[in-house]
Amino acid sequence: MANIAAQRIKREFKEVIKSEEVAKCAIKVELVNDSFTELKGEIAGPPDTPYEGGNFVLEIKVPETYPFNPPKVRFITKIWHPNISSVTGAICLDILKDQWAAAMTLRTVLLSLQALLSAAEPDDPQDAVVAKQYKEQPEMFRQTAKHWTSVYAGGPAKMSDLDDKIRRLTDMGIEEHNARVALSSYNWDLERATEQLFMTVMAKN
Structure with missing residues (x-):
């Protein structure tokens, strides 16, 4: 993995682990096979939504061109949501595509996905x-x-x-x-x- 991407992910990994959301059990991230190119994320279903009380696992693949290109993320846990495929777990979210910016981090991604569970965009559906x-x-x-x-x-x-x-x-x-x-x-x-x-x-x- 390109050095810049690896260093950046290591730093962000620590940022997520120390974040207040982790303390509240709202988001979580861990390494898969001790590799910084493949991570497992978890987000808690937000309160006052049909997802409340659920725990959703994500597959996160980090490209060598990170942070200039977004990570590839999909839901491993099956979910019924307009912007997430009920078959493949693929996600329709602008920051994971053309609205990505190098200043964004893993924490941003996890929190944005959690926000998506609270506020679906049915006019730009994945499913x-x-x-x-x-x-x-x-x-x-x-x-x-x-x-x-x-x-x-x-x-x-x-x-x-x-x-x-x-x-x-x-x-x-x-x-x-x-x-x-x-x-x-x-x-x-x-x-x-x-x-x-x-x-x-x-x-x-």
Whole structure:
């Protein structure tokens, strides 16, 4: 790794570890394989959002051209959010693309992602299905995001009616995550989700 990038990351790593947000358990960063090119970040779901109580793990890859180019970041923890792909964890956030500035740091990135969980940008989505639900059925979006936080990020909420619908699909032999994705995408309409899942199965056969 280029020397300037390595030195900078080492300094920023210490900055995050000493930050008040770490003391409050809001953000965290650690090395993967003792390498400063690959880090694991964690952010806590912000209060008063469907992500509250969840803990979201991030993959952070630092290029040799850092800090002149942004780190590549994606969510490893599955999440239901308009600006984050529910499939790949890819993130749509301007500072990770064309609005990056060399003065920004790992701490800035983690706090910006946490802010994104509080204030989604549905008009510039990474996941069109989630963005549509966010805009057209806000309460359904909140329930779905809470459910995903509970299942994938250790969040507190348990919603039995949603779990019942998933169970009905898994009883038909559908894999649990696929059942959850189909139901989430069709606003928990069991009939439409079932139809979609079986059409997919038929197409594969």
